[in-house]
Amino acid sequence: xxxxxxxxxxxxxxxxREVGLSRNESAELVESVLDHISDxxxxxxxxxxxxxxxxxxxxxxxxxxxxxxxxxxxxxxPRRVLTFRPSHLMKDKVAAGNK
Amino acid sequence: xxRSELIQTIADENPHLYQxxxxxxxxxxxxxxxxxxxxxxxxxxxxxxxxxxxxxEARVGRNPRTGDSVQxxxxxxxxxxxxxxxRDRLNGKA
Numbered sequence: 001x002x003x004x005x006x007x008x009x010x011x012x013x014x015x016x017r018e019v020g021l022s023r024n025e026s027a028e029l030v031e032s033v034l035d036h037i038s039d040x041x042x043x044x045x046x047x048x049x050x051x052x053x054x055x056x057x058x059x060x061x062x063x064x065x066x067x068x069x070x071x072x073x074x075x076x077x078p079r080r081v082l083t084f085r086p087s088h089l090m091k092d093k094v095a096a097g098n099k
Numbered sequence: 100x101x102r103s104e105l106i107q108t109i110a111d112e113n114p115h116l117y118q119x120x121x122x123x124x125x126x127x128x129x130x131x132x133x134x135x136x137x138x139x140x141x142x143x144x145x146x147x148x149x150x151x152x153x154x155x156e157a158r159v160g161r162n163p164r165t166g167d168s169v170q171x172x173x174x175x176x177x178x179x180x181x182x183x184x185x186r187d188r189l190n191g192k193a
Contacts, residue, residue: 003139003140004135004138004140004141005140005141005142005143006131006132006135006140006141006142006143007142007143007144007145008144008145010131010135010142011127011128011131011132011142011144014127014128014131015124015127015128018123018124018127019120019123019124019127021116021120026124029109029113029124030128032109032112033105033109033124033125033128034144034146034147036100036105036108036109037100037105037147038147038185038188040100041185041189042185042188042189045100046100047100047101047105048100048101048102049101049102049105049129050101050102051129052102052129052132052133053177053179055179057189079189079190080189080190081181081186081189082148082179082181082185082186082189083179084148084177084178084179086176086177086179089133090133090136090177091176091177093133093134093136093137094133094136094137094152094175094176094177095174095175095176096137097136097137097138097139097175098137098139098152098154098174098175099175
């Protein structure tokens, strides 16, 4: 456990090291990958990345919630939520690395 | 969309790159996220979402077929929280 937070910069740095592109272009490609995944999800598509995981969009119906402070009942509007299911490979790696 | 389609889309948009380099780029991104989580790190991608590791306590589970009690060890699992921008976009707000 090192408790570090990686950002886009770390991902583009990894791409920069892996392929002989400029830092700038590496950053653009990272952004482009995230954008394409987002666009597909916004279109309601499932995004399946083998050995990584699956992003899927679920529709949630309206339900009654409660304001925890006042106890007042408020309707929670129907919405679309994103779920990520890690692949077996990722689950195994994460479990093995954090023993 | 699957991994190969994502690679193809990026390759089509970047005709100056070799397909195999686009493959390496896309694979590097996902490998980097997986490796970060395997080391107990977080990956925060503003607007998209954040990957983190959650600890699960040891518990007594049950074999659903036989009903036998089984000890399930504590473990760490990957977790993804959707970013605000993407959450809003999914609901037509951005």
